[in-house]
Amino acid sequence: MLGTKIQDAFNRQMNAEFHSSFLYLSMSAYLQALNLKGIAHWMRLQAEEEHAHAMKFFDFINHRGGEVRLVEVAAPSAKWDSPLAALEAASQHECKITGDINELVDLAAAHKDHASHAFLHWFVTEQVEEEAAVQEIRDKLKLGGDSGAGLLLIDHGLAQRTPHATGDA
Ligand code: OFO
Secondary structure, eight states, rough: OOHHHHHHHHHHHHHHHHHHHHHOOOOHHHHHHTTTHHHHHHHHHHHHHHHHHHHHHHHHOOOOOTTOOOOOOOOOOOOSSHHHHHHHHHHHHHHHHHHHHHHHHHHHHHTTTTHHHHHHHHHHHHHHHHHHHHHHHHHHHHHSSHHHHHHHHHHHHHHOOOOOTTOOO
């Protein structure tokens, strides 16, 4: 059985993951409008991953006898100054989410909720990958250029991304 504080915090994080999904879907639309189909494709898959992250919290709350509370998802930005600006925003967003996950780990430890603590380990590891992935694209845009041939080369490379297997989102 989930304690009330953990349940509330997990519901907040579930909502934050749905917001992450909206944010990356919005970035995908922005990049698609610029005809950067490869980066748009990468962002769209990222949005799907974030939806899967939210569903992990959804399922865990249910499995532990808690109450899932879905709330309105805040609207994401729709425009950025450049593809690089979008990736900068994505990088900052992932650092914020890492901080949120770390706080949840601390909360689970403080409440001696070992099941929640073990559940969160997956997210701790995932956040290392999430931060690295967006930072790599951001750094390539910085190095290769946020316009012209460099940008087109990066766009082509990101078109190759494939979805992760279910449960491995
Ligand atoms: Fe769910 O990891 Fe990104 O936000």
